[in-house]
Amino acid sequence: xxxxxxxxxxxxxxxxxxxxxxxxxxxxxxxxxxxxxxxxxxxxxxxxxxxxxxxxxxxxxxxxxxxxxxxxxxxxxxxxxxxxxxxxxxxxxxxxxxxxxxxxxxxxxxxxxxxxxxxxxxxxxxxxxxxxxxxxxxxxxxxxxxxxxxxxxxxxxxxxxxxxxxxxxxxxxxxxxxxxxxxxxxxxxxxxxxxxxxxxxxxxxxxxxxxxxxxxxxxxxxxxxxxxxxxxxxxxxxxxxxxxxxxxxxxxxxxxxxxxxxxxxxxxxxxxxxxxxxxxx
Numbered sequence: 210x211x212x213x214x215x216x217x218x219x220x221x222x223x224x225x226x227x228x229x230x231x232x233x234x235x236x237x238x239x240x241x242x243x244x245x246x247x248x249x250x251x252x253x254x255x256x257x258x259x260x261x262x263x264x265x266x267x268x269x270x271x272x273x274x275x276x277x278x279x280x281x282x283x284x285x286x287x288x289x290x291x292x293x294x295x296x297x298x299x300x301x302x303x304x305x306x307x308x309x310x311x312x313x314x315x316x317x318x319x320x321x322x323x324x325x326x327x328x329x330x331x332x333x334x335x336x337x338x339x340x341x342x343x344x345x346x347x348x349x350x351x352x353x354x355x356x357x358x359x360x361x362x363x364x365x366x367x368x369x370x371x372x373x374x375x376x377x378x379x380x381x382x383x384x385x386x387x388x389x390x391x392x393x394x395x396x397x398x399x400x401x402x403x404x405x406x407x408x409x410x411x412x413x414x415x416x417x418x419x420x421x422x423x424x425x426x427x428x429x430x431x432x433x434x435x436x437x438x439x440x441x442x443x444x445x446x447x448x449x450x451x452x453x454x455x456x457x458x459x460x461x462x463x464x465x466x467x468x469x470x471x472x473x474x475x476x477x478x479x480x481x482x483x484x485x486x487x488x489x490x
Contacts, residue, residue: 215245215404215467216488217277217377220268220474222249222260231474232264236272238476242483242490244274245467248306248344248377251279258285262293266300276302277344280333281310282323287332290323294336306344306377307333307368327364330371345369347376347403349390350383353424362393369399376401377469380408380425382452384459402466407457409470409478410435410449412442446478454485461486 268276309326345368355361413435438444470479
């Protein structure tokens, strides 16, 4: 496992021109901190395929930071995926975040020729050899659709052994869950870097909605304090910044190989934590 830490930021492709311009402005601001890469998400069933592609190419070529597109297999054919891989390779993209992907609304079960993330990792390796550094997802608190924690650990091990280079976790607010996950997968023979995904706290109602959907647990003491602040946005943000900074300190002191910030296309919340941690620029 590399001892060199890496820091990265994630964006989502927007639906409007104004939103896209804001995303690029945020990316330029974050680029001045010399992150290792930017990642860009991919909508359910490939619903943002073209916007993801265009955003990634702009981040790579105009903002001049290495970009890592998310690539999911649910709802996409091998031909679709092969075409995207060819375009990314031709554009000089060298990192991909390989995911099963969310099911589009109304789709009861996975469709497409590839059903699981480990199959997608295998496919990328078959099509592109070692060209891409492949990231996969990790779930310290268990994927919400997994049958149980042991099954989820085995799913992660399959992805790693299929050819993944490293992993980014779902966000969490309990550092112990991260350390336990890493310890367990190492016991199972997987030693790829697992980078914690960090979600700044800026809006309680949105955070609660996200967390309920993705299975990230908000500890009761955090939830109750955020509820107590009501509509006091400034207090929510100050408290959230303190909580996340403290957790990041614990993660880095415990040996985490870096941090991956879920920006929600905003610079300031992530940069406040970056500054508090005195991370390198």
